[in-house]
Amino acid sequence: VSSDSLGNSPSDLQKYVFIYRTDTVNMTGQHQYKSKESFVREPFVVRFQSQNTTIRDFILVPLHSEPSRAVLEINKLYDVFVEVSKKWNNKNVMFLGDFHASCAYVTRQDRKKIRLYTNSDFNWLIQDREDTTVTDLTSCAYDRIIVYGEPFLRAIKPFTAKVFKIDTEFKISRSQVVELSDHYPVEVVLKSSALFLQATPLLILMIIQSFLSAL
Numbered sequence: 001v002s003s004d005s006l007g008n009s010p011s012d013l014q015k016y017v018f019i020y021r022t023d024t025v026n027m028t029g030q031h032q033y034k035s036k037e038s039f040v041r042e043p044f045v046v047r048f049q050s051q052n053t054t055i056r057d058f059i060l061v062p063l064h065s066e067p068s069r070a071v072l073e074i075n076k077l078y079d080v081f082v083e084v085s086k087k088w089n090n091k092n093v094m095f096l097g098d099f100h101a102s103c104a105y106v107t108r109q110d111r112k113k114i115r116l117y118t119n120s121d122f123n124w125l126i127q128d129r130e131d132t133t134v135t136d137l138t139s140c141a142y143d144r145i146i147v148y149g150e151p152f153l154r155a156i157k158p159f160t161a162k163v164f165k166i167d168t169e170f171k172i173s174r175s176q177v178v179e180l181s182d183h184y185p186v187e188v189v190l191k192s193s194a195l196f197l198q199a200t201p202l203l204i205l206m207i208i209q210s211f212l213s214a215l
């Protein structure tokens, strides 16, 4: 599913595109956020439902920020959150994309101007120390994944939010990666609703407990 072409200049139009597996998720809604003052490329928001994840109903908000406006645009994602969570009566929202949320575009001091930082209900899953750029010349966590609230955080498989290093994963050279992009993708895994997977940690805990109480 794809947005229309977005941007201020006819020579630089971009689309948000979601590629998904129809046997894993159902797309149940789309919403093009409209505010030319807030974004150069306004988020194209998509709602998914799935029987296969512990989180059954969730909303994805993408952003490719304009670098020089990164602080303002990331801050405005809060308004997108308010609009779409009202529209679908659901606060399970994940933000993802190239926010330019690092290095010179978003400094430590800038964070107090960004509600997704000052409000601790927003969980930044890709950490500041990560490097989402391909070249060795920069080390910046431009690309991020953020989820709102405890329910979504609990639905994330622990420690799976990371940079997907295309070269090591697919055994291709750095120069081949650069032909694709100057950024690496970022990824995260949602917990499966398959019963035995969910039950395993609980089962282990219960065995330990009964072992301890037997002592």
Ligand SMILES: *[C@@H]1O[C@H](CO)[C@@H](O)[C@H](O)[C@H]1NC(C)=O
Residues within 6 Å of the ligand: 022, 023, 024, 025, 026, 049, 050, 051, 052
């Ligand atoms: C998608 O929706 C159909 C119809 O409601 C349902 O049968 C199916 O289980 C859903 N798929 C997933 C992955 O949740």
Ligand SMILES: *[C@@H]1O[C@H](CO)[C@@H](O)[C@H](O)[C@H]1NC(C)=O
Residues within 6 Å of the ligand: 023, 024, 051, 052
């Ligand atoms: C999703 O869950 C259904 C049962 O709820 C199962 O039949 C199906 O194989 C699962 N799909 C995937 C891709 O795991």
